Every structure is written in C-alpha cells, then in structure tokens.
Amino acid sequence: MKRQSIYIFLFFFLLLSCSSKEEVDVYTPIPASLKVPEIFQQRLIAPLVPTNNPLIEEGISLGKKLFFDKILSKDNTQSCASCHDPKRAFTDETRFSDGVNGQFGNRNSMPLFNLAWNFDERFMWDGKELSIERQAFAPVRNPIEMHSDWKNVAKKLQDHAEYPTLFKKAFGTTKIDSVLVTKAIAQFERTLISGDSKFDQYLLKKVDLTPEELNGFNIFMDETRGDCFHCHGSDSNPLWTDNKFHNNGLDATFTDLGLGKVTGDPNDNGKFKTPSLRNLKFTAPFMHDGRFATIEEVINHYSEGLKQSSTIDPLMKKVGQGGVQLSDKDKADLKAFLLTLSDNNFVNNPDFQE
Known part of the structure; x- marks a missing residue:
C-alpha cells in the first residue's frame, strides 16, 4: 500500500511538471497600435489594419528582421531593404533597381510609407497587388528581384537558429510558411508612418512658412x-x-500599359498610381520609370511637357498647351513648397533602421 502511494505521488508530480512546462511554452503576444501623427488624427480617418493580421509587437519585430534579412533571396545577397532604403524613405537612388542576377526591370522602386491609409488596397505602380501582404509576397519569387521560391525560403528560415522561436512568439507556431512571413513583413510596413514634415508643423500652427513656400503652396492649390x-x-x-x-x-x-495590363481595359492604358509627394527630398528619381532625375524636371513636365494620348486624364486640362506654363519664379516657389513635405524624422527614425 505504501509503494502504491509513492507511485500515485510520482504520477501526480510528473503530471504537474508537464502542466507547468506547457504553461511556460505558452506565450501571449503583446497587442500593438500604430503611432498616428497628430495631423493625421485631425484630418484622416483611422488607418486600415486587417482583422486577419492584427498588429502585435512580436509580429512587427519579426517583420522588421525579415525586411532587412538577405535570407529571403536566392543567393542571400538581397533583402527588401536593398531596394527600399530607410534613409531614402524606403526607395533607392537608381532608376531601376537591380536584382540578384544583376537584371533590371522597367519600374522605379516605390517608397514605402503611410500604406495603412491606402483604402483602395491596390499596391505597386500598376495596382496589381491587392494588399500589403500580397505585395510582400511577390518580390521573393520574381526572377528579376530576389529570384527565389517560397519553399526554399521557408526551409532556410525553418533551419535558422532564431526564426522558429520568433515565429512561435508572433504566430503561435514554429511551422514557417510564406503566409506568416508576409504577414510579419506587412505588420512592419504598416508602422512606416511619415507625418512630421515642416508643412505638418505649419498646419499645426507650430512653425511659419517662408513667403516663397507659401506662394508655392498657393500655386499647388490654384486650378x-x-x-x-x-x-x-x-x-x-x-x-x-x-x-x-x-x-x-x-x-x-505606351510601351508600359500600367494599370491597363492588370485590368485588361484599354481605357486604363498608361495609368499609374499617384505617388505621395511626401519626402521628395529623398526619393529621386521620379515617376514609375524613374525618367526624371530632379524635382525641377517633374515641375517642367507639368508646366510644358504634357503629351496628349487616348487615355489622358481629364485633370490634365492644359495638355493642349503642353502644360500649365509656370514662370521660373513660380517653379522655384513650387519646389520650395514641395520640399516642406520632407520628413527628416521619418528617415532617421531608429525604429525603422536595421
């Protein structure tokens, strides 16, 4: 009877030990929220965060690590940050970014910020990706970008010393696949918020604009x-x-159909996504194909370089005259205003650096 009591005691001891171990293995992620700038709180509706990929501290941290890790590419030489440099508002200085094989595409790398306010949920210059998660999925298997495949990437991450634990903390599983990788990267990308430029401070009545900057803003707003x-x-x-x-x-x-190639509608030929004018100080060259090296060239295009075509936007009202025909003084002032949209704190934010 005494021996039987000892066995029962040992049984419950082992059971409690296993339960304690299981409790230790259970990790509850920490919910996170976006740091919405004051000017956005005043003038924009709340950002879009999908219910199937809520923000959590561990997911954001994991996404940041993946964003800067060259393990996602075929030969471990290229990361997301290779074409999306934080110091350049998450684009790069080349007209066409080169991939792991030294190949070039025909599109300029888009800057990444304020993506959570893209309520149309069409991303890329031609709108072919319908969420941030899907946008993050494409470069890994693109032959002129990272030129890898997701099975290979998942295996490399699975065999890594750190990643299985990080995925366990973020998503409750050590089984790594493309869905979880892109969810983590998307969480990090949603935190890339730029809303602290000189003009933002002006709108908050914290600084004044120069006469040139103010005239440039008035030109910008004048039909x-x-x-x-x-x-x-x-x-x-x-x-x-x-x-x-x-x-x-x-x-x-058109040699590049843009949105028209995605939709198949000829009325969409030659249409490309409107880029934000924030951070032009850091994001040259400009346009979908990087054809303009400077802000001056962009202004000259709208002033006297417009070309007529079958799908020209009705908003290009002065295409018949080649553009809006700005004076040299107005061009200089317009540039001065555009530069007030540059957010130095964004490109230097340590939360966004490797």
Whole structure:
C-alpha cells in the first residue's frame, strides 16, 4: 500500500511538471497600435489594419528582421531593404533597381510609407497587388528581384537558429510558411508612418512658412496655375496622394500599359498610381520609370511637357498647351513648397533602421 502511494505521488508530480512546462511554452503576444501623427488624427480617418493580421509587437519585430534579412533571396545577397532604403524613405537612388542576377526591370522602386491609409488596397505602380501582404509576397519569387521560391525560403528560415522561436512568439507556431512571413513583413510596413514634415508643423500652427513656400503652396492649390491638388492631396489630405491611378501625360504612346495590363481595359492604358509627394527630398528619381532625375524636371513636365494620348486624364486640362506654363519664379516657389513635405524624422527614425 505504501509503494502504491509513492507511485500515485510520482504520477501526480510528473503530471504537474508537464502542466507547468506547457504553461511556460505558452506565450501571449503583446497587442500593438500604430503611432498616428497628430495631423493625421485631425484630418484622416483611422488607418486600415486587417482583422486577419492584427498588429502585435512580436509580429512587427519579426517583420522588421525579415525586411532587412538577405535570407529571403536566392543567393542571400538581397533583402527588401536593398531596394527600399530607410534613409531614402524606403526607395533607392537608381532608376531601376537591380536584382540578384544583376537584371533590371522597367519600374522605379516605390517608397514605402503611410500604406495603412491606402483604402483602395491596390499596391505597386500598376495596382496589381491587392494588399500589403500580397505585395510582400511577390518580390521573393520574381526572377528579376530576389529570384527565389517560397519553399526554399521557408526551409532556410525553418533551419535558422532564431526564426522558429520568433515565429512561435508572433504566430503561435514554429511551422514557417510564406503566409506568416508576409504577414510579419506587412505588420512592419504598416508602422512606416511619415507625418512630421515642416508643412505638418505649419498646419499645426507650430512653425511659419517662408513667403516663397507659401506662394508655392498657393500655386499647388490654384486650378489656373499649378492645379496639383486633385491627384496629390492638400492641407485637407496630408497623405499628399489620392492613391488612385492616372495618365499624367508622360507619353503619347505606351510601351508600359500600367494599370491597363492588370485590368485588361484599354481605357486604363498608361495609368499609374499617384505617388505621395511626401519626402521628395529623398526619393529621386521620379515617376514609375524613374525618367526624371530632379524635382525641377517633374515641375517642367507639368508646366510644358504634357503629351496628349487616348487615355489622358481629364485633370490634365492644359495638355493642349503642353502644360500649365509656370514662370521660373513660380517653379522655384513650387519646389520650395514641395520640399516642406520632407520628413527628416521619418528617415532617421531608429525604429525603422536595421
């Protein structure tokens, strides 16, 4: 009887030990929220965070690590940050970014910020990706970018010394696949928020603009002069983009169909996503194909370089005259205003650096 009692005691001891171990293995992720700038709180609706990928501290941290890790590429030489440099507002300085094989595409790398306010949920210059998660999925298997495959990437991450534990903390599993990888990267990308430029401070009545900057803003908002605000936002839309697609008079004929190739609708040919005007100080070259090296060249295009085509946007009202025909003084002042949209704190934010 005494021996039987000992066995029963040992049984319950082992049972309690196993239960304690299981409790230790259970990890509860910490919910996170986006740091919404004051000007966005005043003038924009709440950002979009999908219910199937809520923000958690561990997911954001994991996404950041993956964003900067070259393990995602075929030969471990390229990361997301290779084409999306934090110091350049998450784009790069080349017209066409090169991939692991030294190949070049025909598109300029888009900057990454304020993505959680893209309510149309169309990403990339041509709108082919319908969520941030899907946008993060594409470069790994693109032959002119990372040129890998997701099975290989998942295996490398699975065999890594750290990643299985990090995925366990973020998603409750050590089984790594492309869905969880892109969810983590998307969580990090949603935190990339830029809303602290000189013009933001001006709207908050914390600083003044120079006479040149103020005149540039007035030109931007004037339908008879700059007429920029319809596509590129305003003091009421501090995203400085409508997140829509337009043919802005770059070409008379199209070698790149843009949105038209995605939708199959010829009325969409030559239409590309309106980029935000934030951080132009850091994001040259400009346009979907990086054809303009400077802000001056962009202004000259709208002033006297517009080209007529079958799908030209109706907002390009002065295409018949080649553009809005700005004076040299107005061009200089418009540039001065555009530079007030640069957010130095964003490109230097340690939360976004490797």
